[in-house]
Structures are given as structure tokens and as C-alpha cells.
Amino acid sequence: xxxxxAGGEGVSRLADGRAVFVRGALPGERVAAVLTxxxxxxxxxxxxxxxxxxxGRLSPPCxxxxxGCGGCGWQHVDPAVQRHMKAGIVLQALRRxxxxxxxxxxxxxxxPATGWRTTVRAxxxxxxxxxxxxxxxxxxxxxxxxxxxVAHPLVDEILTQGRFPHPVAEVTxxxxxxxxxxxxxxxxSAGDTEVPAGVALVGRDELVAGRRxxxxxxIAGRRWRVSAESFFQVRPDGAEALVDxxxxxxxxxxxxxxxxxxxxxGVGLFAGALGRRTGGPVLVVEANRSAVADARVNLADLxxxxxxxxxxxxxxPSPAAAVVADPSRHGLGASVVARIGATAAGALALVSxxxxxxxxxxxxxxxxxxxxxxxxxxxxxxHTAHIEVVTGWNRDRASxxxx
Numbered sequence: 001x002x003x004x005x006a007g008g009e010g011v012s013r014l015a016d017g018r019a020v021f022v023r024g025a026l027p028g029e030r031v032a033a034v035l036t037x038x039x040x041x042x043x044x045x046x047x048x049x050x051x052x053x054x055x056g057r058l059s060p061p062c063x064x065x066x067x068g069c070g071g072c073g074w075q076h077v078d079p080a081v082q083r084h085m086k087a088g089i090v091l092q093a094l095r096r097x098x099x100x101x102x103x104x105x106x107x108x109x110x111x112p113a114t115g116w117r118t119t120v121r122a123x124x125x126x127x128x129x130x131x132x133x134x135x136x137x138x139x140x141x142x143x144x145x146x147x148x149x150v151a152h153p154l155v156d157e158i159l160t161q162g163r164f165p166h167p168v169a170e171v172t173x174x175x176x177x178x179x180x181x182x183x184x185x186x187x188x189s190a191g192d193t194e195v196p197a198g199v200a201l202v203g204r205d206e207l208v209a210g211r212r213x214x215x216x217x218x219i220a221g222r223r224w225r226v227s228a229e230s231f232f233q234v235r236p237d238g239a240e241a242l243v244d245x246x247x248x249x250x251x252x253x254x255x256x257x258x259x260x261x262x263x264x265x266g267v268g269l270f271a272g273a274l275g276r277r278t279g280g281p282v283l284v285v286e287a288n289r290s291a292v293a294d295a296r297v298n299l300a301d302l303x304x305x306x307x308x309x310x311x312x313x314x315x316x317p318s319p320a321a322a323v324v325a326d327p328s329r330h331g332l333g334a335s336v337v338a339r340i341g342a343t344a345a346g347a348l349a350l351v352s353x354x355x356x357x358x359x360x361x362x363x364x365x366x367x368x369x370x371x372x373x374x375x376x377x378x379x380x381x382x383h384t385a386h387i388e389v390v391t392g393w394n395r396d397r398a399s400x401x402x403x
Contacts, residue, residue: 001025004085006093006355008073008385009044018042023135026054026077027085056081062149070135072150072383079113083379086387089355090377097359100366105375105389109241113382116235117150118175118217120159128165130158130173150383152235154182163194174228177236178218185213185228202228214294219243220273225297229290231266238380242388243273245376246349249392250322253347254278258321261285261343263312263336268295268305270324270349275302283318287311317342324349331357337364341395348393358389369395 001010001022010025024047025031032049050057060066060075074082087105094102122130123140131140132148143151143159151159154175164171164186171193172185183200186193190203202213207229214227219239226232233239247254254260257280262271265284275282281304286292292309299305308315312327313335320343325332331354332340340348348370352358362372374392381387 001027001029001031003027003092004089004385006089006385010047014043020045022047023073024076025050026057026081028052029054029057054081063146064132064141064143067141068134068137069132069141070137071132071148073135074385075149075383077383079382082382083107083110083377086379086385087377089385090358090375090387090389093355093359094362094372094375097356098362098366100362100372102372102375105377106245108245108377108379109237111235111237111241111379111382114149115152115156116237116382117148118152118155118177118236119172119232119234120148120151120155121170121172122159123170124164124168128163128168130160130162130164130171152177154180157196158182158184158199161196165192167191168193172228174215174226174232176215176217176226179216181215183213183215183228212293219269222272222276222298224267224269224272225294226267227290227294230288230294231291233269233380235380238378238388239269241378242351242380242390243270245378245390246270246324246351247274247277249349249374249376249390250274250324250347251373251392253322253345253394255321256280259283259319261318261320261323261345263315263323263325263340264327265295265307265324266291266326268298268307270326271295271305272299272302274324275299275305280304282306283308283320285310285312285315312336312339315339319343320345322347322349324351326351327357329354329357332361332364334364337361337368341368346395350391350393352389352391353386355387355389358391362391365393371395 003011009021020043022045030052031047033045037044056078129142131142147156158173168186170187175182187204189205220243259281262284265286271282271284284307295307317339323345370393376390378388
């Protein structure tokens with residue numbers, strides 16, 4: 001293997017020169033693999049044997065990996081090596097896709113690799129047990145008595161002890177670590193579901209009918225309401241780390257009284273944490289109705305906070321000194337980069353959860369006069385190839401008003 005792809009697969013070459021992405025292989029290894037997808041420009045394969053192992057290879061600590069669980073694709077990689085590989089993926093995206101010469105990444109804080117996940121979506125088998133999908137299939141592996149390696153204990157208890165008979169096909173389990181509150185969202189209906197005492201239970205059909213359910217979490221010195229259908233980071237220590245990284249990325253621009261715009265603002269995490277520091281106007285733009293309702297509750301104590309329910313791609317920009325953007329895996333795209341530019345802001349903190357879209361967006365930002373100043377990794381998802389990246393950008397006044 002000559003490298004690692006953004007999705008976590010090892011990269012090699014076939015005899016005809018095409019790239020082949022090999023699941024379960026690490027850079028520097030020789031493996032035996034079976035082709036699973038043979039296309040004109042590339043191929044995919046699955047490792048079936050390791051001939052020459054990397055020093056960073058480990059035996060997966062969770063037995064469900066051997067059974068095919070697709071939840072933790074990098075359990076065979078030493079955690080320290082995982083962080084190094086993720087940094088390489090990010091640098092490769094910034095260099096090859098954006099064609100930038102990025103600064104050396106800050107590796108970010110070392111977060112626990114087990115027992116961290118406070119939001120879990122699980123499939124339900126025909127015996128009413130919660131489990132996880134096998135890689136690239138619709139079948140699932142029950143969590144069972146051994147529990148899940150990465151689930152927080154508050155969540156793991158529900159996964160192992162809960163029973164979710166038909167018609168439940170899927171559940172989302174969410175916990176607030178600081179408050180101990182827990183909820184289960186059953187899809188499509190809760191039916192005769194059994195969960196531990198004190199756990200709020202709601203069916204998706206009830207949410208459609210207007211019922212609300214939420215938990216609370218404490219982060220950055222504030223209390224946050226997070227509803228069943230709202231996006232929130234999957235671990236509170238990771239959310240804290242992201243707030244710190246975003247503040248550092250904005251740097252001196254985060255001055256008292258400035259106007260701050262928080263795009264894809266969710267329940268208001270960055271707007272609330274940073275707006276309390278600046279004391280100035282804060283605008284949140286968010287499309288999800290549930291998150292909008294939460295944000296209005298969470299920011300009610302900030303007199304100059306405003307929450308706009310809108311798709312960022314259709315939002316009419318307003319003047320700001322600094323912008324925070326935390327898009328989905330689809331990233332910003334050209335239209336949103338243009339809208340950020342129209343705010344005349346001089347500082348931007350971009351939170352990216354996909355290396356490829358980060359590379360594309362970085363190229364668009366650079367073409368729009370933005371200069372990349374910092375790259376910070378926040379490893380929210382140990383044992384997977386997923387990585388959160390906070391990049392800090394600045395524009396001088398001439399660039400801001402250039403057309």
C-alpha cells in the first residue's frame with residue numbers, strides 16, 4: 001500500500017495502472033485482497049489476508065469487527081497512528097485538491113478512544129435487539145451483552161438492555177453526560193419498546209404529530225437543549241474542543257462587540273459560546289426546524305442574538321466581522337463561499353467533517369481572496385477515518401471589497 005484514501009482505505013495500483021482502494025489495508029503493507037468493485041478508472045477491494053503487516057496494526061479490541069460491524073473501520077490501527085494518518089489525509093486534500101501550501105496542522109487534544117459516543121443510531125433486528133449494520137449491507141449485528149466499545153455508558157445501557165419489537169426498525173439514542181438525561185427516538189413508532197427507567201421514549205410518528213423530546217448538556221459553561229431531531233456533536237468533550245479551536249481560528253477578530261455570523265448554526269453552540277465572550281450581535285442561520293427551536297431557547301439570554309430559519313444557500317448576507325461555518329459533509333460550495341464573502345468579514349472559522357469537500361472549499365476560499373492561516377484537527381471519532389478539521393482564514397480589507 002502506498003497511501004491512505006480519504007475514506008480510510010489503503011491505496012495501491014493494479015497492473016494496468018488504475019488505483020485500487022483496499023478496505024482493511026494500511027500504508028506500507030502487503031496484503032491479499034479480493035476485488036469487490038471493478039470500474040473503468042479505479043477498483044475497490046477487501047483485505048482477506050495480511051502478508052507484511054504495518055507496525056501500526058493491532059488486533060481489533062471489539063469482537064464485532066470480526067463479525068463484520070461497519071461502525072469502527074479503523075479498530076485495526078493503533079490510535080496514535082490513526083491520528084497521524086488523519087493528518088495526512090487532511091494535508092493531501094489541501095495540497096492536491098485546493099493546491100495550497102497549508103501550515104502544519106495542530107493535532108488537537110487527545111480525546112478518549114472508548115466510551116465517548118453520546119448519540120448512536122442503531123438498527124433493530126427481528127428479535128428486537130439494537131445493533132449496527134454490517135459493512136455495505138442491510139443486515140445488523142446485535143450489540144449484545146458485551147456492549148459497544150465506543151458508546152458512552154449512558155447510551156450503552158440502552159443498547160444492551162432495551163428491547164425494540166416490531167414495528168421499530170431503527171432507534172436513535174441520545175444522552176446528556178452532564179445532566180444524565182437520556183432519550184430514545186424509535187422509528188417509525190415506539191410500539192411496545194422497553195427501555196431502562198428514566199429514559200424518555202418517543203416515536204417518530206409522535207414527533208410528526210407535534211410532540212417534543214430533548215436532553216440537556218453542559219458545554220463551554222452553558223446549558224444546551226438538544227431535541228431528538230436536532231444535530232449535535234456526538235461527544236461533549238469534542239464539542240468543547242471544537243469551541244476552543246474555532247475561537248483560536250478567529251483569533252484577534254473575536255473582539256468585544258463584534259458582529260458574528262454562525263452559518264449552519266444548529267442548536268447555537270458556537271453562537272452561544274462565542275457570543276457570550278464578545279457581547280455583540282450574533283446571527284445564527286439554520287434550516288432544521290428542530291435545531292432552530294433549540295437555538296432560540298439556548299440563546300435567549302443573549303440580548304443581541306438572532307436565529308434565522310433558512311437554507312444558507314438562500315440566505316441574504318448581512319455585515320459581520322467574523323463568520324463561523326459548520327456545514328454537513330456536502331461542504332460550502334461556491335454559492336455559500338460567495339455569501340460569506342458578501343458579509344465583508346475579515347475572519348472565518350470553517351469546521352469541516354469531510355476532507356474532500358474541505359479541499360474543494362479551501363480552493364474556492366483561496367480564489368475568493370481568503371488566506372489559510374491555521375489548521376486544527378479534532379479527532380471526534382477514534383477508530384474511524386472520520387476527522388473534524390477547523391481551518392482559520394483571513395482576508396485583508398482590499399480583498400474583502402474586491403469584485
